[in-house]
Amino acid sequence: MVAKLADNSNSQFSFEIKKKVGGALGRAGVIHTPHGDILTPAFMVVGTKAEVKFMTPEDLRSVNAQAMLSNGYHLRKKSAEIAEAGGLASYSGWNGPTLTDSGGFQVMSLGSGLGKVVSMERKKAVTNTAHKERLAKVSDKGVDFIDPFDGELDFIGPEESMEIQCKIGADIHMAFDELTSLADDYDYNVAALKRTEEWAARSLSSHLMHRDELGYRQSLYGVLQGGRWEDLRRSTARVLGKMTVGGTAFDGFGLGGAFLKEDLGEILRWCDEELPEEKPKHLLGLSRPDDIFVGTEMGADTFDCVAPTREARHGKIYTAHGDINLRKFMDSPEALDAYCDCPTCKAGYTRGQLRALWKSGDVQLKQKYYNLASMHNVRFIVRLTEQIRQSIMDGKFYQFRDTFLKNYYG
Secondary structure, three states: OOOOOOOOOOOOOEEEEEEEOOOOOOEEEEEEEOOEEEEEOEEEEEOOOOOOOOOOHHHHHHOOOOOEEEEHHHHHHHHHHHHHOOOHHHHHOOOOOEEEEOOHHHHHOOOOOOOOOOOOOHHHHOOOOOOOOOOEEEEOOEEEEEOOOOOOEEEEOHHHHHHHHHHHOOOEEEOOOOOOOOOOOHHHHHHHHHHHHHHHHHHHHHHHHHOOOOOOOOEEEEEEOOOOOHHHHHHHHHHHHHOEEOOEEOOEEEEOOOOOHHHHHHHHHHHHHHOOOOOOEEEOOOOOHHHHHHHHHOOOOEEEEOHHHHHHHOOEEOOOOOOEEHHHOOOOOOEOOOOOOOHHHHOOOEHHHHHHHHOOOOHHHHHHHHHHHHHHHHHHHHHHHHHHHHHHHOOOHHHHHHHHHHHHHO
C-alpha cells in the first residue's frame, strides 16, 4: 500500500498500534506525520543528500516507498536553502514522510570516533587508527571537527544539530548522540552514555524552540546507546523514556550502536522492554532480512540502510532465494526474481541484460543499470516489510518468518 500524503500540512505526529505479535514486542502500526502516514513495519529509503542515488521521487513511489531518510551532516550547509523551499519533502520533490539523522555518526567518525563504525563483526570495528589523522574532537559541549571536504573548522553540538535539522524540516529528527564502538570498554561507554543523555536533554530543549518554524510540527526521537551491556541499555532506556523538557517528551526513539549480529535481538529486547510501548522505535542502519525480522519481533517499527542501493550498484541483486551476483550471469535469460513486482521485473529485464548494462563502457547505459537495479533491491526490502506487516495483521508472523528465511538463506 502506498503511503497516504497528508492534506493538512499542520497535522500532528502520532503513532497507533493496530496489531501485536503474540508473545513478543513486535507490532503493526501507523505513524502519522505532517506529510503522510507510514504503515509499520516499514523500510525508509536512504537519500543521504535529499535524493536517493539513481532514483527519482517517481521511482520511489513506483516501488511503494513510504519514507525517505536524509543526513543532517551532509545537508547542513544547504539547510537554509532547504528551509526556503519549504522543507525536505518539498525541496527533494518526494513530498512524503521524511526523517533526518543528527550527523553525530559522521562527525564522530572523523575524530575520537575514528574507527567507531557500526559493525556487525568485531574484527571490522577493532582497528589500529593511530596512523590516521584525527579531524575531530569530542567534548561535553559537542564535536569540533575539520570538514574533510573543504578543510574548514566546524562544530556540531546538540543545539547546532537541532537548528540544522529544523531548517531541513524532516518530519522526524534524531537527537544528537555519541556512538561508541565494539572497541570501547565498559568505562568509556559509561562516560559516553552520560554525555549522550545530557545531549538528549539539550537536543529536546533546543528542538522545542525551532520545531514549528516551517509551519508544521517537526518531531524528535531520542537515541539509545549503551553498547553491549544490559545495565547501560536498560538504564538509558528508562532515562530517555521518561525525559521531558517543559512537559514535552520524545516522540519516539532511535535504537543505535555497534554490536555483534548475534546480540541484536537481546539488545533490542533490553531497550524495548523499558521504553514506552506507545512510542515508535527506529532501528538505525540495518536492512538484512534476518535483522528486519529480529528487529520487528523485538519492537522496532521502522528501518533504514544504504545497502539496497549501494549493493545494487556493485552487482548484488536480492531474490527470494538469496542474493545473486550478476557477474555470474552473462547472457542469462533468467528473470531477476520470479516473485518480484518491481518496475524492472515488470519490464521483463533479465539477469543477462542487467549484467550487460552494468558492464557497459557507456556511462548512460551504466546509469540506466544503477536505476533498474536500485529499484529492484529497494522494492525487495520494501515489499518484505509490507509482507511482515500483513503477517502480523493476519496473526501469522512466525510462520511467514520461518518460511521466508528458509527460502532466503536455506
